Amino acid sequence: MRQAGKIGFARAARLALAGGLVAALAGSGRAAEARGRPGHGAAPLVAMPTLPAPDDVSAYAPASRLLAAPPARAALRPEALAPKTLAGLSAQLGPGFRCAQRGEFLIASDLPAGEFDILVDGILAYAVNALRSLYFDRPPAEPVTMYVFRETATYADGLERLFGMAPVSPYGHYAHAFQCLAVNYDTGPGTLVHELVHALMLPDFPDAPIWLSEGMASLYEQCRVEGGRLHGEANWRLPELRRALAEGRAPALGRLLGMAPAEFRESDESLHYAAARHFCLYLQENGWLAGVYRALRDRESGSPEDIGRRALERASGLPLPEMESRFRVWAADLAWSGDAAP
Numbered sequence: 431m432r433q434a435g436k437i438g439f440a441r442a443a444r445l446a447l448a449g450g451l452v453a454a455l456a457g458s459g460r461a462a463e464a465r466g467r468p469g470h471g472a473a474p475l476v477a478m479p480t481l482p483a484p485d486d487v488s489a490y491a492p493a494s495r496l497l498a499a500p501p502a503r504a505a506l507r508p509e510a511l512a513p514k515t516l517a518g519l520s521a522q523l524g525p526g527f528r529c530a531q532r533g534e535f536l537i538a539s540d541l542p543a544g545e546f547d548i549l550v551d552g553i554l555a556y557a558v559n560a561l562r563s564l565y566f567d568r569p570p571a572e573p574v575t576m577y578v579f580r581e582t583a584t585y586a587d588g589l590e591r592l593f594g595m596a597p598v599s600p601y602g603h604y605a606h607a608f609q610c611l612a613v614n615y616d617t618g619p620g621t622l623v624h625e626l627v628h629a630l631m632l633p634d635f636p637d638a639p640i641w642l643s644e645g646m647a648s649l650y651e652q653c654r655v656e657g658g659r660l661h662g663e664a665n666w667r668l669p670e671l672r673r674a675l676a677e678g679r680a681p682a683l684g685r686l687l688g689m690a691p692a693e694f695r696e697s698d699e700s701l702h703y704a705a706a707r708h709f710c711l712y713l714q715e716n717g718w719l720a721g722v723y724r725a726l727r728d729r730e731s732g733s734p735e736d737i738g739r740r741a742l743e744r745a746s747g748l749p750l751p752e753m754e755s756r757f758r759v760w761a762a763d764l765a766w767s768g769d770a771a772p
């Protein structure tokens with residue numbers, strides 16, 4: 431609650447983003463021109479704003495949590511909690527919500543009509559295509575149900591009414607047992623993309639290591655749209671990683687690669703997110719992330735740490751210690767737009 435002011439994602443900014451993205455989809459390049467920056471050839475360049483920095487990073491480390499089930503009604507059948515037909519979803523939500531189906535995605539939202547269309551046929555369609563083309567080969571076996579609440583109050587009310595639960599995060603969550611996600615859209619489209627990565631990764635790589643699943647999901651919280659692709663960028667999680675690197679507290683890569691979900695989340699969770707996210711950014715910047723993802727997904731047997739090390743070494747041609755020292759130098763020097771904020 432104390433985060434409400436900070437989290438509020440200006441409606442004007444959301445609309446500006448959506449307008450820019452539609453321009454990108456239409457291939458007009460107007461968004462890049464409007465920002466006074468050159469596009470890359472004919473490809474427009476649109477910044478995708480995302481999660482604002484919380485006041486207290488450690489208190490809000492998880493941008494989202496993967497839930498096995500909404501806790502209060504876990505005994506209910508999945509179909510009752512997260513309907514898998516458009517008619518079922520409309521009946522569950524009632525008036526005030528718009529529902530649509532696009533491929534294997536069922537989307538419900540209380541956004542106004544114009545914004546709903548942009549969400550469904552602009553932002554979501556673009557992000558799904560961009561992410562699939564890079565990483566994900568196996569689609570979900572059943573529809574993914576997406577609840578997109580337009581603001582913090584309707585997000586909290588909706589979770590209570592539909593699932594009997596309070597928000598586990600101010601941003602959103604993905605309940606993998608029900609292939610369903612819920613987001614507070616007031617925190618920006620980056621939240622939706624974060625949860626979307628989880629929804630797309632689950633059928634493709636169900637037992638992905640947590641550094642990769644949360645690293646990639648949080649990588650795309652802050653990204654730009656360029657040439658039909660999403661490019662992750664540094665975000666508010668970076669200062670915590672830089673501080674930890676300077677103080678010798680950053681987790682060693684080998685430890686991060688072998689981390690079980692409980693260890694990732696138990697202590698220093700926000701630091702683990704920051705490290706995993708910016709390590710994924712480092713891999714992306716070097717052109718290795720897609721190769722590492724596939725190598726991990728199509729792996730041979732071994733301990734998680736060994737599998738991770740082999741995948742990284744195969745994609746990069748670098749021994750892990752060499753990659754680790756390069757990553758640390760790169761991360762310590764990395765800047766993000768918030769560095770310039772007063």
Ligand SMILES: [Zn+2]
Pocket residue numbers: 493494495496624628643644647648
């Ligand atoms: Zn996540």
